[in-house]
Amino acid sequence: MMRWPWAERPLRMVWRVARDGRCSHLVGTAHFFPYSFRRPLTRLIRPVSVVLTEGPLDAASSERIAAYGRSGTNDLTSRLSQGAIWRIEKALRRRADQRGETWLIPPSNPIYFETYTSGVRPWAAFFSIWAACLDWPHSMDAEGYDIATRQRKRVIAMESLEEQLAVLDAIPVERIVRQLDDAAGWDDYARDYVRLFMDGDLEGIIALTSRFVTRGPVVIGVRDQRMFEVMRPVFDAGDAVAFVGFPHVPGVTHLFREAGYTVEQVTA
Numbered sequence: 001m002m003r004w005p006w007a008e009r010p011l012r013m014v015w016r017v018a019r020d021g022r023c024s025h026l027v028g029t030a031h032f033f034p035y036s037f038r039r040p041l042t043r044l045i046r047p048v049s050v051v052l053t054e055g056p057l058d059a060a061s062s063e064r065i066a067a068y069g070r071s072g073t074n075d076l077t078s079r080l081s082q083g084a085i086w087r088i089e090k091a092l093r094r095r096a097d098q099r100g101e102t103w104l105i106p107p108s109n110p111i112y113f114e115t116y117t118s119g120v121r122p123w124a125a126f127f128s129i130w131a132a133c134l135d136w137p138h139s140m141d142a143e144g145y146d147i148a149t150r151q152r153k154r155v156i157a158m159e160s161l162e163e164q165l166a167v168l169d170a171i172p173v174e175r176i177v178r179q180l181d182d183a184a185g186w187d188d189y190a191r192d193y194v195r196l197f198m199d200g201d202l203e204g205i206i207a208l209t210s211r212f213v214t215r216g217p218v219v220i221g222v223r224d225q226r227m228f229e230v231m232r233p234v235f236d237a238g239d240a241v242a243f244v245g246f247p248h249v250p251g252v253t254h255l256f257r258e259a260g261y262t263v264e265q266v267t268a
Contacts, residue, residue, distance in 0.1 A: 009035050009037070010040060010267050011267065011268040012200025012265070012267045012268075013028040013030075013197060013200055013249075014026070014027050014268045015263055015265050016266045017235055017261050018238070018261060018262045018264075019235075019261045019262065022235075022236065022238025023238050024234070024235040024237075025044055025048075025240075025241045025268075026241075026244065027242065027243050028202065028244065028245070028249040029144070029244065029245055030140055030197055030245075031245060032130070032131055032134060032136045032139060033136055033138045033140060033194075034136045034138065035138060036143065037138075038147065040268035041144050044241050044268050045144065045147050045241055048241050049154060049240070050155075050156060050234050050241075051144065051145075051154070051156070051241050051242075052155075052156045052157075052230065052231060052241070052242040053141060053156070053158065054164070054243065055158070055159045055160070055161060055163070055164040056157040056160075056161055057145040057155075058145075061161050064161060065164070065168075066124075068165055069120055069127075070120050070121075072120055072121035073119060074117060074120065074121060074122040074173070076117050076125055076173075076176070076177065077113075079173070079177045080181060081181060084180055084182075084184075085113050088110075088113050088183050089111075089112055089113045091133045091186075092112035092113065092132055095132055095133065096112065121168075121169070122173050123168045123176065123213070124168075125176075126176045126179065126180065129180070130179075133186060144241075156230065158226065158242075159223070159227075163226075175211075175212075178211065179213050182211075193208060193209070196208060200265065200267070202250070202265070206247060209247065214247070220248060220251065224251030225251075225255065227242075227244055228252050228256065235256075
């Protein structure tokens with residue numbers, strides 16, 4: 001996969017949500033990204049009292065998610081074409097080569113693919129492969145959480161860990177298989193994804209990612225309402241920043257507008 005410069009850029013995926021003279025901000029996040037947004041996120045978080053995240057992001061919760069992902073099985077090998085498996089294997093081997101792992105005689109079986117998929121749940125296998133192939137070092141959610149805790153802000157998780165695990169388990173395996181089968185197009189997808197996100201083109205990036213594994217109604221629709229219900233009383237105080245994956249932004253902002261708030265996209 002392509003490598004991107006580790007540089008900070010302006011953040012255009014931000015929405016100002018206001019009513020009755022009180023203002024808060026909604027940040028549409030990328031869970032994996034090549035660039036850091038630490039400076040604009042720090043500017044957003046510094047003046048507020050409350051930061052909302054999709055779910056718990058503390059170290060213990062992250063480890064529980066990882067452990068849960070490792071406590072399962074999948075049938076991805078039998079459902080994927082050999083061509084897709086070897087495209088993914090080659091990408092994983094390139095990443096290993098960059099870390100200095102070399103083979104005198106390359107193995108004839110897809111050992112890296114097998115390592116990432118053996119004994120884990122389907123979504124855990126996919127996200128492990130996806131993150132490894134992209135090799136993007138930043139997560140906006142984790143970065144925002146780190147800034148908030150360092151500044152001793154009150155952090156509210158809008159979903160419980162159990163709710164988030166249930167959502168991950170509900171991702172249809174067919175969507176995961178389709179995404180893995182499309183591995184040959186991941187470089188082009190990543191390039192377009194970064195360009196659209198940096199431009200703040202919400203409509204464009206929603207269209208681009210419509211087939212991504214987490215874009216189904218189980219992951220988006222019901223959760224938009226749940227997040228809005230948690231955000232609304234906090235936003236009424238006008239002293240908060242909320243972090244949600246960018247696919248939730250259309251639904252959440254629609255609910256805010258229906259409730260009489262002014263919503264405006266801004267640059268941080």
